[in-house]
Amino acid sequence: MxxxxxxxxxxxxxxxxxxxxxxxxxxxxxxxxxxxMNGEYGFPAGFSALLLGTCGLVCFRLRSLHERVQGGDHWRWVLVGACMLFAAVDEAFMIHERAGGIPSEWFDLPEFLRLDWVVFAIPPLLLLAALLVPWILRLPRWLSVRMLLAAVLFVGGAVGVETISGQFTDTWGVYTVAATVEELLEMAGAILFLITLLRYWEVLATASTGRADHDAVLSSTPRTPTRIGDAGPARG
Known part of the structure; x- marks a missing residue:
């Protein structure tokens, strides 16, 4: 895939x-x-929205699988899924671009916040990081590393590169290149996240069937799960 x-x-x-x-x-x-790639209602925006929406739906499914395998309330999967669905709607209808201009009417913003919707984005992102990063770090190492890398790619493009590109809105060539890099980073982060989620789905499904050692499967990479029969010699 x-x-x-x-x-x-x-x-x-x-x-x-x-x-x-x-x-x-x-x-x-x-x-x-x-x-x-920098316009609205185009094929690139639709593809990105589809990726993000799929990530959200997979997160909801992982919540139920995770609860079945390990027990407990895994509400953070629901939170991540809801964020992905919101990002999909935002990508499809360019909500954050339409919100631009509102903060500058209230505050005297510095020049680097020319794309002033970033003012609205930073507090929720910090709150989400505080809620999710400690939880992500408790997940299997291969999973947490890929999830964090996907987040860095996506947020780095959506907020970081877009903030930089906003300084060159009057320079067509530079702005076009920067905006294209932004979209590519967002797509790369979404693809990495989706592939990671699907692989974790496979791991949880294997653990839920009882065909493999529970703890070994959850801590291993999806390519090399530890089977019960491979754990050692049978005891008589």
């Missing part, structure tokens, strides 16, 4: 580059806007 998703991103990127090269800084037509 990873190769298919990466292939889709490559096709979208090539189409975007061709579109940008042909249109330049002129007014794009209807078809050109569909392939513009």
């Amino acid at each position: 990873a190769r298919i998703l990466i292939g889709v991103v490559a096709v979208l990127l090539v189409a975007h580059v061709v579109t940008v090269t042909i249109v330049g800084d002129g007014e794009p037509g209807w078809l050109a806007r569909r392939f513009d």
